[in-house]
Amino acid sequence: MPQSYTVEIATSMAAIDAAEWDACANPAVLPAAAGQDPGERYNPFISHAFLKAAEASKSVSALVGWAPAHVLVRDSARRLTAAAPAYLKSHSMGEFVFDFGWADAYRRAGLDYYPKLVVAAPFTPATGRRLLVSPDAGEAARQALIGGLRALREKMNASSIHVNFPTRQDWDDLGAAGFLRRTGQQFHFVNRGYGDFADFLDALASRKRKMIRRERREALAGGIDVERLVGRDITERHWDAFFDFYADTSARKWGHPYLTRPFFSMVGETMGEHILLVMAKRGGRLIAGAINFIGSDALYGRNWGAIEDVPFLHFEVCYYQALEFAIERGLKRVEAGAQGEHKLARGYEPAPTYSAHEIADPRFSAAIAQYLRRERAQSDLALEDYATLTPFRRDGGAPQEEPEEDGV
CATH class of the missing domain: 3.40.630 (Aminopeptidase)
Structure with missing residues (x-):
């Protein structure tokens, strides 16, 4: 039956x-x-x-x-x-x-x-x-x-x-x-079995490898330290500081923060072992942070904020620390949120995203279906173009170092 x-x-x-x-x-x-x-x-x-x-x-x-x-x-x-x-x-x-x-x-x-x-x-x-x-x-x-x-x-x-x-x-x-089907693009780091961050750098073209080393060095100049916190290591002091960072950045991007302060305490209490909080401090004072959520396969970078404008600190806290953590944990990938072509130069690769839509009005459904056919074709072309811009070596040999130069 x-x-x-x-x-x-x-x-x-x-x-x-x-x-x-x-x-x-x-x-x-x-x-x-x-x-x-x-x-x-x-x-x-x-x-x-x-x-x-x-x-x-x-x-x-x-x-x-x-x-x-x-x-x-x-x-x-x-x-x-x-x-x-x-x-x-x-x-x-x-x-x-x-x-x-x-x-x-x-x-x-x-x-x-x-x-x-x-x-x-x-x-x-x-x-x-x-x-x-x-x-x-x-x-x-x-x-x-x-x-x-x-x-x-x-x-x-x-x-x-x-x-x-x-x-x-x-x-x-x-x-x-x-349902009507739509596609988009993001940029994800793919862990190809790297042993550590240096192993990942070895897979990059020389100029990109030098760029990342320089960015990491300059981000931590001037006495800035970065710590990674998971589970019980995250305290209400950390959440207070992080929310200030997040609210300031959200106000400048969207006019107001989507997530309230209690949200962070609640997820910290109920799913703290699935949260990575990366915090930067100078002289003991917290100045920037990023929250990541940990899945069984992936690390998801979600929100970031800072109260000091430090060159390259965003890349260090949001991208490079996440990559290191994912490699250490053996996670398959890092998803660092929406948009951001600048991620390509830092080891993130283009990846398709999907959505599905059903429009009740048949006239609008037909018009949107036609639009989505053209949009999907453009999205496929964009993914192909982005794939040519990744920073990885194409010679398949051992990495060759070039002398360090000033500038990025």
Whole structure:
């Protein structure tokens, strides 16, 4: 007899049992479709602890335009078999998949683009599973989850569904279900079995190797020290200082910080072993910092800030310290967030990102589909161009050193 499923909507992560959610989000084993990577086994941004902290800290709420509406699929025994972290949005901020032009076109046509339904990890441009189907559930559970998203969109009279930064497998499944597919680019460090940071430098062309050594040296000139903190080593003093750095940088970039101060204490308490905090200090005074989240495969650089303008300190704290940590831990890659072509020269390589979209209005859906076909072609060309700009040696031989020169 076929399994029957029911769909529920939870307006708070606190209403969802953490063990049930995490059994779908980060199970011990992830099955893969033929020839595809299912994603990493533990991704911090879809964990119950991360999503609950975002809500409990008021970083995410209807008041800030992120109304939680998580879609849950239960089997006939009331077991949670699939879920999706979903939010009704009244704006397009904090998503890093930009649809402002689509919203403007809706407005000019006299239609409402908001609310829209977004499936994502809030404020987090990091790839991960979005259709959180339990490994022991069948394809019917996945289809019930997609059907639940569509039913919620219709019930709330939302214009559209947007699934941001899914894995390639989720992207393909959503495409097969009729969603429009979009691509983008980021820059990721790929750990090719390096023994240490010096081993990584040996893989670079001589000029880039010298540039990185010079940047690291100059970043730490003038008595600056950098420390890496994980778990219990991170104290409230560190969070206080880091939030000041983060809030200052966020105010200059976006006008206000997305994440509240309590969020950092909450994630530090509930998932501290999955957090790397890199802090720089001069004479004992903390002056800059970057927060990273640790997955089973990847290190994710998220937020940075500083109260002193020190040349190259951003590169040291955000990029080079992250690379060293990932190499030491044997992590496969470092994802340092959205955008940033300057990462190419520092050992980060182009990588595709994905999103999937369903537009309720068939006229706009057809127009956006046409636009996305052209955009995907441009994205593919950009990835090819970026791949020619990586700093790695192409001779395959031993690294050759050149004399040090002044300047960068």
